[in-house]
Amino acid sequence: MARRLVINADDLGLTVGVNRGIFDAHRRGVLTSASLIAAAAATDDAIARWRECPTLGVGCHLTLVDGRPVLPPRDIPTLVDREGRFRHSWKPFIAACLARRVSLDEVEQELAAQIGRLRAAGVPLTHLDAHKHVHAYPPIFRVVIRLAQRFGIETVRVPFERRTAAVGGTLRARVAGWRQAAQNLALTRWAAADRRAAAAAGLRTPAFIGRVHTGVLDGAALEAMLRRVGPGVTELMVHPGDPDAALQGVRTRLRASRADELRLLCAPETARVIEREGIQLVRHDLVTSSVHRVISPSARDVSPAESDRRVS
Numbered sequence: 001m002a003r004r005l006v007i008n009a010d011d012l013g014l015t016v017g018v019n020r021g022i023f024d025a026h027r028r029g030v031l032t033s034a035s036l037i038a039a040a041a042a043t044d045d046a047i048a049r050w051r052e053c054p055t056l057g058v059g060c061h062l063t064l065v066d067g068r069p070v071l072p073p074r075d076i077p078t079l080v081d082r083e084g085r086f087r088h089s090w091k092p093f094i095a096a097c098l099a100r101r102v103s104l105d106e107v108e109q110e111l112a113a114q115i116g117r118l119r120a121a122g123v124p125l126t127h128l129d130a131h132k133h134v135h136a137y138p139p140i141f142r143v144v145i146r147l148a149q150r151f152g153i154e155t156v157r158v159p160f161e162r163r164t165a166a167v168g169g170t171l172r173a174r175v176a177g178w179r180q181a182a183q184n185l186a187l188t189r190w191a192a193a194d195r196r197a198a199a200a201a202g203l204r205t206p207a208f209i210g211r212v213h214t215g216v217l218d219g220a221a222l223e224a225m226l227r228r229v230g231p232g233v234t235e236l237m238v239h240p241g242d243p244d245a246a247l248q249g250v251r252t253r254l255r256a257s258r259a260d261e262l263r264l265l266c267a268p269e270t271a272r273v274i275e276r277e278g279i280q281l282v283r284h285d286l287v288t289s290s291v292h293r294v295i296s297p298s299a300r301d302v303s304p305a306e307s308d309r310r311v312s
Contacts, residue, residue, distance in 0.1 A: 001231035001232055002231065002280055003229050003230065003231055003232075003234075003277070003278060003279045003280065004232065004233045004234070004279070004280045004281075004282045004287055005032075005226075005229055005233075005234050005235075005236060005274070005279050005280070005281055005282065006032055006033050006057075006206065006233065006234070006235045006236070006281075006282055006283060006284055006287075007030055007031050007032050007033065007235075007236045007238060007265070007281065008031075008032070008033040008034060008035060008057075008059075008127075008129075008235055008236065008237055008238065008284075009022045009025065009031055009033070009034040009035070009238050009239065009240055010034075010035050010061060010129070010131075010237060010238075010239055011035070011037065011061065011131075011239060011241070011252075011254075012034040012035060012036040012037065012046045012058070012061065013036050013037040013038075013040035013041075013042050013043040013045075013046040013061075014037060014040050014041070014042060014241075014247070014250060014252075015041060015042050015241070015244055015246040015247050015250060016042045016045050016244060016246065017241055017242040017243060017244025017246065017247055018042070018241035018242070018244075018247065018258065019042050019045050019046045019049055019241075020049075020241075020242045020244075021240045021241035021242040021258060021259070021262045022034050022046075022056075022240055022241065023049050023053055023056065024240075024242070024262060024266065025238075025240045025261075025262055025265040025266060026053065026055070026056045027053065028266045029262075029265035029266035029267075029270070029271075030265055030266075030270055030271055030274060030281060031056070031238070031240065031265050032056070032057060032281050032282060032283050033056065033057035033058070033059065033126065033127070033235075033283050033284055034056055034057070034058055034059070035058075035059045035060065035061035035127070035129050036050075036058050036059070036060060036061055036118060036123065037061045037063055037067065037131065038060060038061075038063065038070055038113075038114035038115070038117045038118050039063070039067065039068050039069065039070050039114065039117070040063075040067065041246065042246075047118075047121050047122075047123060050123065051122075057126040057127075057283030057284055057285060057286070058118075058123050058124075058125065058126060059125050059126050059127035059128055059129060059153075059155075059284065060114060060115050060118055060125050060127075060128050060129075060153075061129060061130065061131055062111050062114060062115075062128060062129065062130040062131065062135060062144065063086065063114065063130070063131045064079060064086055064087075064093060064107065064110070064111075064130070064131070064134050064135075064140075065086050065087050065088070065089060065090050065093045065131060065132050065134055066086060066087075066088055066089065066131060066132065066251055067085070067086050067131065068084065068085055068086070069084070069086065069110050069113075070110065070113040070114050070117055071109060071110050071113050075106075075109070076103075076106040076109065076110050077106075078096075078101060078102050078103040078106055079102065079103075079106055079107065079110060088251065089132070090132040090133070090134050093134055094134065094137060097137055097139070097140070104139055104140070104143055107140060107143050108143045108146065108147065111143065111144065111147055112147055112150070115128075115147060115151050115153075119151065124285075125151070125153055126153070126155065126283055126284040126285040127153065127154075127155040127156065127157065127284040127285075128144055128147070128148055128153055128155070128156045128157070129156070129157035129159070130144070130157075130159075133159040133187075133211075135156075135157075136158070136159055136160070136187055136190050136191065136194060137190065138190055138193045138194060138197070141156075141190075141193075141194045141197060141198075142197055144156055145197055145198060145201045145203060148201070148203055149201060149203075154203060154204055154284075154285070155203065155204040155205070155206065155284040155285070156198055156203050156204070156205060157205070157206075157208060157235065158191050158194045158195055158198070158205045158208060159187070159191075159208055159211060159237075160184060160187045160188070160190075160191030160208060160211075161184050161208055161209055161210075161211050161212060162207065162208075163209075163228060164181060164184065164209075164212045167181075167212060167213060167216055167221065168218070168220060168221065169216065169218055172216075173216040173218075176214075176215060176216050177212055177213065177216055180211060180212045180213075180214060181212045183211075184211050184212055204233070204284075204287070206232070206233040206234055206235045206284075206287075207230065207232065207233065207234040207235070208234070208235050208237065209225050209228075209229075209234060209235070209236050209237070210225070210235075210236045210237035210238060211237060213225070214237070214239065214254070215239070215253060215254050215257045216257070217238070217257070217260070217261055217264065218260070218264075219264060219267070219269065219270075222264055222270065222273075223269075223270075223273050226270075226273050226274060226277055226279065227273075227277060229277070229279055233282065233287050235284075238261050238265065239254050239257065239258055239261055240258055240259075240261040240262040240265055241254075241258030241259070241261075241262060242258070242259065242262065243255050243256060243258055243259055
């Protein structure tokens with residue numbers, strides 16, 4: 001069986017700089033896919049860029065924490081605070097879910113509105129996943145399954161790494177990797193239940209890698225993960241971007257690391273490893289054929305500023 005890899009960037013729409021980096025990683029590098037936030041500050045900018053470059057597969061980055069809803073806050077009171085914003089982190093959200101203080105009906109209404117907003121903008125969504133992976137909670141995952149079936153979306157992410165590569169580098173990187181590995185391990189039972197539910201619904205759930213290395217990905221780790229890609233379809237989650245001033249006002253720990261990942265995804269060495277390993281780059285909606293992009297010599301040298309001019 002062929003080894004097929006979707007390289008997917010989360011957080012499309014977060015800021016203009018993040019958008020710029022994601023599309024640069026697609027045009028000049030190996031990125032094949034991205035997950036778009038429906039109600040972020042730069043969602044409209046991301047959609048405009050996608051219209052100029054529709055070869056990038058785009059899914060919906062379902063959001064229930066750390067952002068604003070699409071629906072009026074009064075319609076979803078169990079999901080928002082007094083300011084009409086979602087809970088700031090996955091921890092209080094999951095705690096509220098476990099305490100049954102979150103209405104699953106409201107979750108379904110809000111997530112349907114997010115998918116609907118992107119579909120209304122003309123984006124043919126290739127997959128569903130979620131910001132901070134909160135959809136891994138099985139009751140919410142079942143909501144996502146219903147929405148995937150309703151909107152004709154065939155692929156849903158199960159954010160669990162079955163095999164992980166060690167995190168090296170600085171002590172800070174190793175500590176982050178250990179913490180993320182522990183969080184990944186804690187999802188074992190939820191992930192098994194999610195995969196069974198998706199299979200019963202006839203949905204695809206590709207193998208998943210990249211979670212343990214979020215924010216600490218380097219060249220050695222990326223090469224190790226690429227070497228370990230197995231047969232079938234695997235999704236590699238990444239977070240490239242051009243850290244702009246707007247990113248400083250966003251609640252995220254991923255800042256300088258976005259530029260590091262952008263460089264890795266555009267590095268010739270990365271493309272050579274993929275070719276040497278015989279890995280086929282695909283999108284979630286094109287899993288039976290490789291993604292072939294013809295990039296002219298001039299396109300490889302497009303600067304971020306020129307990329308902005310083309311979109312505007």
